[in-house]
Amino acid sequence: MEILEDKPGKKILLLGNEAITRGALEAGVDVATTYPGTPASEIADTFSSIAKYFTKQKKDPGFYFEYSTNEKVALEIAAAASISGLRSLTCMKHVGLNVASDAFMTYMYVGCRGGHIIVSADDPFCHSSQNEQDNRYFALFGGAPMLEPTTPEEAKEMTRIGFEISEQLQSPILLRTTTRLNHARGPVKLDKLQKPRKKGHFEKSQMWVTTPVIARIRHPELLKMLEKAEKISEKSEFNKIINIGRPREWGIVTSGVSFNYVKEASEDLKLDVKILKLGMTHPLPRKMCESFIKSCKNIVIVEELEPFLENQLKEIAYDIGSNAKIYGKSTGHFSRLYEYNPDIVIEAFSKIFNVKNPIVKPNPSTIKLPRRPPVLCPGCPHRATYYAAKKAQPKDVIYPTDIGCYTLGREKPLEMADVLLCMGSNAGMACGFAVAIDQKIISFMGDSTFFHAAIPAIIDAVHHNHDVVITVLDNRTTAMTGHQPHPGTDFDGMGCPAKRIPVEDVVKGCGVEHIEIVDPNNIKATTEAFKRAVDFKGPAVVISKSPCILLENSFKRKRGEKIYTYEINQNECKQCKTCIGRFGCPAIYFAQDSSIHIDIQQCNGCGNCATVCPFGAIHRKEDLK
Amino acid sequence: MKDKINIVLTGIGGQGVITAANLLGKAAVAAGVNVFVSEIHGMAQRGGSVNCTVRLGNVSGPLVPSGTADVILSTEPAEALRYIHFSNKKTKIITDVTPIIPFTVATGDEKYPPVEKIFEELKKYAEVYTVDATKIATNAGAIVTKNVVMLGALAGADILPFKSNVLLNVILENVPEKYKQINQKAFELGVKSIKK
Numbered sequence: 001m002e003i004l005e006d007k008p009g010k011k012i013l014l015l016g017n018e019a020i021t022r023g024a025l026e027a028g029v030d031v032a033t034t035y036p037g038t039p040a041s042e043i044a045d046t047f048s049s050i051a052k053y054f055t056k057q058k059k060d061p062g063f064y065f066e067y068s069t070n071e072k073v074a075l076e077i078a079a080a081a082s083i084s085g086l087r088s089l090t091c092m093k094h095v096g097l098n099v100a101s102d103a104f105m106t107y108m109y110v111g112c113r114g115g116h117i118i119v120s121a122d123d124p125f126c127h128s129s130q131n132e133q134d135n136r137y138f139a140l141f142g143g144a145p146m147l148e149p150t151t152p153e154e155a156k157e158m159t160r161i162g163f164e165i166s167e168q169l170q171s172p173i174l175l176r177t178t179t180r181l182n183h184a185r186g187p188v189k190l191d192k193l194q195k196p197r198k199k200g201h202f203e204k205s206q207m208w209v210t211t212p213v214i215a216r217i218r219h220p221e222l223l224k225m226l227e228k229a230e231k232i233s234e235k236s237e238f239n240k241i242i243n244i245g246r247p248r249e250w251g252i253v254t255s256g257v258s259f260n261y262v263k264e265a266s267e268d269l270k271l272d273v274k275i276l277k278l279g280m281t282h283p284l285p286r287k288m289c290e291s292f293i294k295s296c297k298n299i300v301i302v303e304e305l306e307p308f309l310e311n312q313l314k315e316i317a318y319d320i321g322s323n324a325k326i327y328g329k330s331t332g333h334f335s336r337l338y339e340y341n342p343d344i345v346i347e348a349f350s351k352i353f354n355v356k357n358p359i360v361k362p363n364p365s366t367i368k369l370p371r372r373p374p375v376l377c378p379g380c381p382h383r384a385t386y387y388a389a390k391k392a393q394p395k396d397v398i399y400p401t402d403i404g405c406y407t408l409g410r411e412k413p414l415e416m417a418d419v420l421l422c423m424g425s426n427a428g429m430a431c432g433f434a435v436a437i438d439q440k441i442i443s444f445m446g447d448s449t450f451f452h453a454a455i456p457a458i459i460d461a462v463h464h465n466h467d468v469v470i471t472v473l474d475n476r477t478t479a480m481t482g483h484q485p486h487p488g489t490d491f492d493g494m495g496c497p498a499k500r501i502p503v504e505d506v507v508k509g510c511g512v513e514h515i516e517i518v519d520p521n522n523i524k525a526t527t528e529a530f531k532r533a534v535d536f537k538g539p540a541v542v543i544s545k546s547p548c549i550l551l552e553n554s555f556k557r558k559r560g561e562k563i564y565t566y567e568i569n570q571n572e573c574k575q576c577k578t579c580i581g582r583f584g585c586p587a588i589y590f591a592q593d594s595s596i597h598i599d600i601q602q603c604n605g606c607g608n609c610a611t612v613c614p615f616g617a618i619h620r621k622e623d624l625k
Numbered sequence: 626m627k628d629k630i631n632i633v634l635t636g637i638g639g640q641g642v643i644t645a646a647n648l649l650g651k652a653a654v655a656a657g658v659n660v661f662v663s664e665i666h667g668m669a670q671r672g673g674s675v676n677c678t679v680r681l682g683n684v685s686g687p688l689v690p691s692g693t694a695d696v697i698l699s700t701e702p703a704e705a706l707r708y709i710h711f712s713n714k715k716t717k718i719i720t721d722v723t724p725i726i727p728f729t730v731a732t733g734d735e736k737y738p739p740v741e742k743i744f745e746e747l748k749k750y751a752e753v754y755t756v757d758a759t760k761i762a763t764n765a766g767a768i769v770t771k772n773v774v775m776l777g778a779l780a781g782a783d784i785l786p787f788k789s790n791v792l793l794n795v796i797l798e799n800v801p802e803k804y805k806q807i808n809q810k811a812f813e814l815g816v817k818s819i820k821k
Contacts, residue, residue: 013647013654013662038666127665151661151686184687185650185662260686342690361691361710367746369703370735372637372727374673412732482666586672586728601768 001053003046006193014188016181017042019152020091020119021050023159025063027115028194030086032065033074035452036481037093038128039182040121044091044493045482052495062196067484067493070423070452071096075103075118082112082172083208084200087163091119094135095422099453101138106210107172108142109218111225114200115163116172118144123179124304124339130403130422132338134305139174139282143222145229146174146282147238148256152186158238158279160191165232171225174282178304180257180339230283238279239288245272250353251296253289253309255281258302261345268346269355284312293322300352301328304340327352376408378587379553379604381546382444382473384520386414387583387612389442389471389542391523392530398433402426402445402454405480406473409444413584416444424453430468431461440534442469447503448478448486455506461539462511469533470541472503475548483551507541514540521546523611549604565603565621566610568596572617579609579618630681630786631689632779633711636700637725638675641772645698646677648776652795653681656787663687672728676708681786697751698779700758700771701725702743709750716751719778719819721758721771754778754819761814767804770811777815789816 002012003022014022020043024032034044047065054061064081068074071092078088090100097104097120104118120138123129139146147162149155158175166173206214233239244266254262255278266273276292278284293299293316301310310328317324327333333348334340343359350357376383386409401407401417402425410417419429430443445454450472461468478484485491485498492498507515514536516529526544533540553563568579568588573596580588580596587602588609598609600621610618632649636642643664653660661684664677678689692713699705699720712718722740729735747753758774765774773796780789793812800808 011654013650013660041666179665180663180686180688183664183666185647185660185664186687187654187660257686261688263685341688342686346690359691359693360713362712362750365706365709365746365750367706367738367742368736369707370727370737371729372672372674372704373729374638375728377672411728412734580731581733584728584732586731589726589731590733 001050004050004193005190008190008192010190011187012190013185014152014156015042015185016149016152016155016177016183018046019156019188020159020175021046022188022190023156024089024117025193026156026160026191027087027163028196029063029089030114030196030198031078031081031088032063032090033068033078033088034091035068035071035074035096036478036484037096037121038481039123039179040091040093040096040119041481041484042182043119045484048484048493051493055495061494065493067486069487071100072103075100075107078116079103079107079112079172081200082114082116083110084114084202086114086197086200087116088114089117089119091121093129094120094122094133095129095131097135097138099423104138105142108144109210109215109222110208111170112166112172113170115166117159117162117166117175118172119175119177121177121179121182125179127179130420132305134308136176136281136308137306139176143226144172144174144282145169145280146176147279148176148281149181149279150256150259150277152181152184153188154279155181156188168232169225169229171229178257178339226283230286233280233283233285234287236280236285239285240277241292242275242277244275245270247272247274249297250300251276251292251298252300252302253278253292253313254302255279255309256304258304258340258345261340261342262302264342265346265349268358269349269353271349271353278309281309286316289313289316290320293317293320293324296324298325298327301326302334302340302345306336373411374408375411375586376405377549377604378585378602379549379606380405381475381520381544381549381606382406382409383414383583383585384523384546384606384608385471385473385526385544386416388520388523388526389530390414390416391527393440393442393534397440397442398437400426400429400433400441400443402449404446404449406444406446413581423449424457427454427457427461427470430470431457431464431466434466434468440469441467442471442530442534444471444473446479447472447474447476447488450503451487451501455510458507458510458512458539458541465538467537468539469530470539472541472543474503474543474545477548477551479548479550483548503543507543512539512541514538516540516542518542518544519546520544521606521608523608549606553604564605565600566598566605566607566618567600567621568598569617569619570595572615574615574617576614578612578614583609583612585609627695628683630784631694632679632681633689633694633697633708634677634679635697635704635708636675637704638673640675640700641769642675642677642700645772645776646679648796648799649679649792651799652787652792655795656791658682658786659684661687674704674707696779696782696784698775700775702740703737705747706743709747712751714751717754717782717784718747718751719754719756719775719782720747721775722755723757723759754782756815756818758815761818762811765811765814766807770808773808773811774815774818777812778819780812781816781819
């Protein structure tokens, strides 16, 4: 594996996320934990493939890695390891830190011993997320020192050096990234790999036990740590000034991926500016910021999302009595919304610096293109479950949904995703709707989501006898984020056998009395099961079991098994459109003459279209895929 | 050779667009050329429109400003037009000819324009090269090598700041032994397809 090469000085192309993993390996990380989530997933997936690579050869990878049940558990495991003196890393998407925040906020009080990097992968523009919250405020909120990389190479360096800073401060460090760093590839210069130390030792001390008395002792210690961290920030190689042209009174302050756009825009517009590039953005290097502000008459702040730097810089400017004009979000030159790109920064600069915008955008085309939203894959078992649930109760139903592939059930023709907040919210909201309204409630979530955050809500449904149908779409994987294992699978993230926890056992243990276990590919039986669940007064859980078709077909290919495809017999087809207009498989399409066909390149061979066709016009093709 | 080269790769999730961008990035590193690649994972991949960018030379980040693409390399005609804001008169648009009809058309909500009209429209914006990559890939031995055919076409278009062999070698290093021959054929046919 290229990422394991111990060749200092060699340059290899790495994804930002892979670079973070490499940085951890160069720091000799002992324990890595996660719950998968875009755009963070490949950090952990890289640990997982390295671990599997060693496990296959019956060798020890040197580190322990797990896909934890949720982000809170992931953080707690790594915190314990770090408190025992081991180096640990926990990675998650931005909203994952909300889940882990209960542990995070008090962990900042007690601190750690071995270095601990907590990666928060933010998602400006919500490419794959339910919100675009700016997690830099978690650094302020909890009191965590924070690093923000600009390129994959810097991500690797910040991870490697971040462990040292963490140990120096005896505090976990937040490594805050954004999608354009996580999913950008760039050349990364390798350093030496370090061997992990393997076993830690826990020194007992009452300081680890955050009773009120101890918490009151720890809080001032946290503030002292931040003073020390500020001194490190002043000297940090990650905070630096870069001159473009012959700068005099204009300065730009920026961090993260925004630096890329700032640098190129400044060069392209031939500006004379000095850029304060901040890599350690909490605590800010106050003295460095003071002297930068003093040296400028005009300062432009460029940062995605919230005015995190802008407000702090203004505070510093006020304290030192500076009259420098500060341009940014408050002057309306930059937005608090979405992610930035070269166009946005060049446009804002051309206004602020009063220069011509060199970008010539061609006129938009007058041809209207069809939208191409993401959809449930052809052959996805969730589609069959949805279809059956709708047949069982066609009208007057509210469908709370959850985080995962099933949000795609929102698209036509299914339209079976009515409300969504966060991981596990389907079940809690189902209970609330049962209290608030008279309509039937059928909620949906995946198996990984069930283990992650939905169990307390199911217990609530049982204890308060809420009249709901809660559906677990059990496809035996965490599909949307790239097929990671979870507590319901019989192997773990290191490729070792693991104890599988069946969803139904947990549901039974929660006290649910009406449980239906179905194979959604038997649409008739699934429809009957939903009917019984809807008729039951009180909480019913439907567990719909069928593996993710992408995973299943890849296993079939590996085993050399046949994957059949299906075709529509044009003589038998009455063009009733059930397969397209109701079932909605994206492999089925209208030809120019409005006859209906199956695209064999897309068909994954589930055969459910043949079941739903009222005229029996769809047949398995004899020639194989 | 230009100071900066901006390449926009477009297509549909599952067509190997991200893989193609990654291979191009690896080839640049092998050739000692500075490079940044941008891609979008996760939800965007489930049959959705995919857009990656590869920037070579004196660049500090992976995103391409509007109107500055040197090439738009598309594995699907409508997707080339969707990202036309990256083009200027000198941009080379290299696109496959086979439309993939999105599901929004099947449900009757939207229309896919006649493919000839798409080509006419593209020609109003830039230099257009059409490649029947679907057919070429099938002839080479596997339709999944369509992205490699497109990379071949790109290598044949005299834009890359390194020899086409560098790219071919990187491709061959990254496919299993038994598929090497098919990929080599796909790449070479791709190169030829553009040098008519």
